Amino acid sequence: MAIWDFVKDTGKSIFGKAEASPAPADSKPSKPAQENATQAKVEALKKELKTLGLDAGDVHLTLKGDLVKIESRGADRETMEKLVLAVGNIEGISKVEADMPEDAEPQFHTVAKGETLSAIAKKYLGDANKYQAIFEANKPMLSDPDKIYPGQKLRIPQVA
Numbered sequence: 001m002a003i004w005d006f007v008k009d010t011g012k013s014i015f016g017k018a019e020a021s022p023a024p025a026d027s028k029p030s031k032p033a034q035e036n037a038t039q040a041k042v043e044a045l046k047k048e049l050k051t052l053g054l055d056a057g058d059v060h061l062t063l064k065g066d067l068v069k070i071e072s073r074g075a076d077r078e079t080m081e082k083l084v085l086a087v088g089n090i091e092g093i094s095k096v097e098a099d100m101p102e103d104a105e106p107q108f109h110t111v112a113k114g115e116t117l118s119a120i121a122k123k124y125l126g127d128a129n130k131y132q133a134i135f136e137a138n139k140p141m142l143s144d145p146d147k148i149y150p151g152q153k154l155r156i157p158q159v160a
Helices: 031-052 077-088 117-125 128-137
Strands: 002-005 059-064 067-072 095-098 108-110 153-155
Touching: 031 059, 031 077, 067 077, 077 095, 077 153, 108 117, 117 128, 128 153
Parallel strands: 067 095
Antiparallel strands: 002 095, 059 067, 108 153
């Protein structure tokens, strides 16, 4: 299994904010409360994958702190890469662990402040006009080529 790092404090917010007043500094949540919170986060992640059309029913997620482990028996390489990015680009997630089909390591890029898909395409694909290939490779997580943000991780497709 490989592990990919993500920027924990950026990305789509799906977990919500705690509504309760802060607990005293010396108290810890009970184990059942921690397990319930973890299960609620896993359910939110599954709902997000379903919304994106990336859960064919065979995706299993395990959450430990801010690390998500993804397992899927039927997913091809492209789908697994998209699953890694869809989960990793969620606010609060800093690492994603998954097995990729095939031997080649996927190519991901972390967006820097001020970068555009055209600049990323020029860097990796040698032609700024190939930005559409990167956009297509990151659908359905991207809905507009102009809506990327610093810290977001993107798939770089293998373009001939």
